[in-house]
Amino acid sequence: MKAVTWQGKRTVSVEEVPDPQIVEHTDAVVRVTSTAICGSDLHLYEVLSPYMTPGDVVGHEPMGIVEEVGAGVTHVVPGDRVVVPFNIACGHCWMCRRGLQSQCETTQVTESGCGAALLGYSKLYGQVPGGQAEYLRVPHADHGLIKIGHQLPDERYLFLSDILPTAWQAVQHAGVGEGQSVAVVGLGPVGQFAARIARHLGARVYGIEPLRERRDMAARHGVEVMAPDDEALATIREATEGRGPDAVVDAVGMEAHGNPVAAGAQHVVGILPDVLGRKLMSTVGSDRLSALHTSIDLVRRGGTVSLSGVYGGAASPMPLLRMFDKQLTLRMGQCNVRSWTDDLLPLVEDPADPLGVQDLVTHRLPLEQAPAAYEMFQKKTDGCIKVVLDPTATDRAN
Ligand SMILES: NC(=O)c1ccc[n+]([C@@H]2O[C@H](COP(=O)([O-])OP(=O)(O)OC[C@H]3O[C@@H](n4cnc5c(N)ncnc54)[C@H](O)[C@@H]3O)[C@@H](O)[C@H]2O)c1
Ligand SMILES: [Zn+2]
Ligand SMILES: [Zn+2]
Numbered sequence: 181m182k183a184v185t186w187q188g189k190r191t192v193s194v195e196e197v198p199d200p201q202i203v204e205h206t207d208a209v210v211r212v213t214s215t216a217i218c219g220s221d222l223h224l225y226e227v228l229s230p231y232m233t234p235g236d237v238v239g240h241e242p243m244g245i246v247e248e249v250g251a252g253v254t255h256v257v258p259g260d261r262v263v264v265p266f267n268i269a270c271g272h273c274w275m276c277r278r279g280l281q282s283q284c285e286t287t288q289v290t291e292s293g294c295g296a297a298l299l300g301y302s303k304l305y306g307q308v309p310g311g312q313a314e315y316l317r318v319p320h321a322d323h324g325l326i327k328i329g330h331q332l333p334d335e336r337y338l339f340l341s342d343i344l345p346t347a348w349q350a351v352q353h354a355g356v357g358e359g360q361s362v363a364v365v366g367l368g369p370v371g372q373f374a375a376r377i378a379r380h381l382g383a384r385v386y387g388i389e390p391l392r393e394r395r396d397m398a399a400r401h402g403v404e405v406m407a408p409d410d411e412a413l414a415t416i417r418e419a420t421e422g423r424g425p426d427a428v429v430d431a432v433g434m435e436a437h438g439n440p441v442a443a444g445a446q447h448v449v450g451i452l453p454d455v456l457g458r459k460l461m462s463t464v465g466s467d468r469l470s471a472l473h474t475s476i477d478l479v480r481r482g483g484t485v486s487l488s489g490v491y492g493g494a495a496s497p498m499p500l501l502r503m504f505d506k507q508l509t510l511r512m513g514q515c516n517v518r519s520w521t522d523d524l525l526p527l528v529e530d531p532a533d534p535l536g537v538q539d540l541v542t543h544r545l546p547l548e549q550a551p552a553a554y555e556m557f558q559k560k561t562d563g564c565i566k567v568v569l570d571p572t573a574t575d576r577a578n
Contacts, residue, residue: 182571183237183313184550189229190558194548197237200309200317205252208321210262214334215312215547216241217567218342219368219433220490222558224302231292231302239312239569240266240299241341243334246325247315255322263326263340264311264318265517268297271323282514287320295514312550314571326521329529335538336528338568339373344524344537346515347373347431350488351381353511354427358382361425363416363478365471367394367405369540369566370488371431375403376535378429380527386416386425388474393563401536408471413478424480432471433489469497476503487512541566546573 185195200209218241224232243263246256256262269281275296276284284296292304297319300310309317318324328337347370356362360383364375367389378385379402387403389395395405404419406412417424475485476499485508503510528537542565545553553567 181314182547183309184239184547184569185234186224186232186236186238187234190225190555192225192238192551192554194550195235197235197309197313200313200315202248202250203317204319205250206320206322207250208246208253208256208318208325209248210242210244210264210316210318210325211247212242212244212311212314212316212571214243214338215239215569215571216338216341216343216541217312217550217553217557217569219370220301220342221554223490225554225558228302228304231304233303233307236300236302236307237309237313238300239310240301241338241343242299242311242316243328243338243341244316249321253321256325256327260325261328261330263328263337264299264316265324265326265340265345266299266301266342267324267514267517268299268306268308268319269323269518270320271518276323279516279519281516281518312547312569314547323518326518326525328525332529333538335541335568336533339369339537339540340517340521340524340528342515342517343369344373344528344535345517345520346370346488347377348520348524349515350374350429350431350486351377352520354378354429354484354486356381356383356427360384360427361386361420362427362429363388363425363475364398364403364429364431365389365408365475365478366430366432366489367391367398367403368431371429372398372401372540372565373535374429374431374488376401379403380534383426384419386412386419388412391560394565397539397565400539408474413474416478420480424478424483426480427484427486428475428479430471430475430485430487430489433487433491473499476506476508479506479508481506482508484509484511486510488515541568543567545569547571548573 246260267281269284270286273285287297289306297306362378363386387398387405547569
């Protein structure tokens with residue numbers, strides 16, 4: 181089959197690789213019909229290189245049709261249409277029973293000290309072949325696979341794999357509801373959905389983002405948008421009686437605008453071997469924390485900062501005095517995808533499309549065009565906001 185493979189820093193290629201097989205009796209194999217590129221894939225593309233091996237199959241936002249199931253799988257059968265969450269979780273361990281699938285104790289990658297294994301996400305997360313491919317092996321298929329209907333288009337459901345529950349969790353962590361105010365910093369795909377979800381739940385939402393086309397998209401969904409500057413902060417403060425919003429969602433992470441290399445280097449520095457980590461740290465400043473510092477500064481006293489953007493770096497300086505004095509709550513972490521499916525499924529199937537899931541994708545391309553798509557998404561050219569790769573278009577081309 182064809183698959184998108186990591187080959188080196190800033191290099192992916194589409195290669196012929198062996199078809200995935202059922203290995204464990206709890207596995208399924210899915211024929212992929214749509215598979216998105218995520219902001220998190222840009223970390224692999226850029227700075228998680230030390231943890232990648234040339235040939236690794238990437239991708240963690242897929243959906244498709246069940247092709248084959250292991251003897252122990254009872255929840256799905258071949259022919260079912262499914263979405264595949266990026267967490268690989270068993271569904272029955274201590275963590276999974278508490279809704280913490282991203283910490284699943286059955287799949288935790290203890291060698292690297294990380295949480296649950298993830299699809300297509302480096303040695304740190306188990307080196308499991310990912311979903312930017314024609315076929316995908318899904319471990320723990322009974323718990324993982326989200327069974328859906330056959331009527332609506334892929335884009336309605338695809339984002340249940342990652343960014344929609346990620347945004348939902350960020351808003352839940354922020355504790356935002358009717359009549360409250362929230363600022364969303366960063367209007368990439370995760371920020372777009374976080375802002376729309378907060379609106380849907382009845383909040384007044386301010387969106388801060390440097391790129392015009394992303395601000396325009398959010399404005400279409402009732403978000404009050406602005407560029408990241410002092411004026412934006414003053415405007416939001418003024419609108420909130422000088423206090424600042426009840427919560428701030430940081431949907432930027434370490435790929436902060438202008439210098440993705442530095443951003444990622446700081447992300448990995450906390451998990452690299454000491455010598456290498458120190459060397460990296462000496463070449464990296466703390467400017468990549470600008471979105472986080474903005475969030476801490478902006479939120480009202482007693483409010484919540486909710487991080488969905490990925491952060492790291494053992495030596496990252498934090499304004500603890502200010503955080504303590506303002507009596508802030510800080511929530512963060514990888515999404516527990518399966519915990520939010522029941523809340524989100526009715527919303528993506530609603531004919532009124534209340535979260536605007538059909539207004540996010542700017543590019544749908546054949547799988548074969550992955551190398552150009554990665555470059556476009558990283559450089560944010562051609563108005564690119566979200567790319568979906570289509571392996572079935574690859575089929576037709578052959
Ligand atoms: N927690 C999770 O489970 C989870 C899941 C998916 C993605 N993520 C992370 O969420 C983050 C966002 O993902 P995405 O797909 O939306 O990526 P993205 O890179 O497209 O979005 C980031 C956005 O932030 C904007 N930005 C950069 N600097 C800014 C600043 N100083 N102020 C305001 N905006 C700024 C960028 O222009 C961009 O639009 C990434 O770090 C990604 O790894 C986390
Ligand atoms: Zn993702
Ligand atoms: Zn588990």
